[in-house]
Amino acid sequence: RKEVEQDPGPFNVPEGATVAFNCTYSNSASQSFFWYRQDCRKEPKLLMSVYSSGNEDGRFTAQLNRASQYISLLIRDSKLSDSATYLCVVILNTGGFKTIFGAGTRLFVKA
Amino acid sequence: DTAVSQTPKYLVTQMGNDKSIKCEQNLGHDTMYWYKQDSKKFLKIMFSYNNKELIINETVPNRFSPKSPDKAHLNLHINSLELGDSAVYFCASNPGLAGGVGELFFGEGSRLTVL
Numbered sequence: 001r002k003e004v005e006q007d008p009g010p011f012n013v014p015e016g017a018t019v020a021f022n023c024t025y026s027n028s029a030s031q032s033f034f035w036y037r038q039d040c041r042k043e044p045k046l047l048m049s050v051y052s053s054g055n056e057d058g059r060f061t062a063q064l065n066r067a068s069q070y071i072s073l074l075i076r077d078s079k080l081s082d083s084a085t086y087l088c089v090v091i092l093n094t095g096g097f098k099t100i101f102g103a104g105t106r107l108f109v110k111a
Numbered sequence: 112d113t114a115v116s117q118t119p120k121y122l123v124t125q126m127g128n129d130k131s132i133k134c135e136q137n138l139g140h141d142t143m144y145w146y147k148q149d150s151k152k153f154l155k156i157m158f159s160y161n162n163k164e165l166i167i168n169e170t171v172p173n174r175f176s177p178k179s180p181d182k183a184h185l186n187l188h189i190n191s192l193e194l195g196d197s198a199v200y201f202c203a204s205n206p207g208l209a210g211g212v213g214e215l216f217f218g219e220g221s222r223l224t225v226l
Contacts, residue, residue: 032213
């Protein structure tokens with residue numbers, strides 16, 4: 001089983017739609033959680049951290065469920081510019097820190 | 112100013128050759144990394160250095176040898192290139208402890224194609 005699993009998609013949604021991505025992680029030593037965004041042929045960039053209480057940044061909402069070991073990202077009012085791959089990232093603390101990336105979920109927002 | 116810069120951006124070479132990719136960061140970070148992103152888009156860590164010292168060395172063939180002359184630079188040398196080495200190699204840096212606590216800042220990537 002992969003340490004971090006995501007639905008690869010692609011998700012094809014119209015502008016203005018709400019779309020949600022889920023990510024599951026297998027190691028209970030996972031300590032910190034993030035969503036990164038990667039545009040086609042570009043480097044990954046941090047989108048937002050994910051906190052236990054859930055957090056929101058504009059149209060983006062991230063949730064963490066430690067009991068079920070999953071993380072979610074909700075995008076409201078999708079824009080064309082949201083088209084990208086969204087990477088779920090987990091940091092394990094097993095004596096040392098290790099960053100694990102999911103393979104990403106591709107999103108296409110259509111006009 | 113580019114925070115994490117790597118060169119070259121594109122590299123096309125024959126099997127069996129030796130090549131290097133260079134990385135520099137001007138963020139003052141202590142920790143630098145090399146990641147490999149293959150055709151299936153998995154980003155996998157290869158190496159991590161904290162203040163010039165090797166901290167993480169994942170299961171990577173010993174044809175790959177990182178070198179950190181100072182904490183702002185982390186270079187990657189690859190000997191005897193194989194077809195399976197074709198990928199995008201990303202350099203990254205992070206201000207925190209080795210392993211990537213907090214935000215990782217990535218370079219633009221170096222796309223290596225082995226023919």
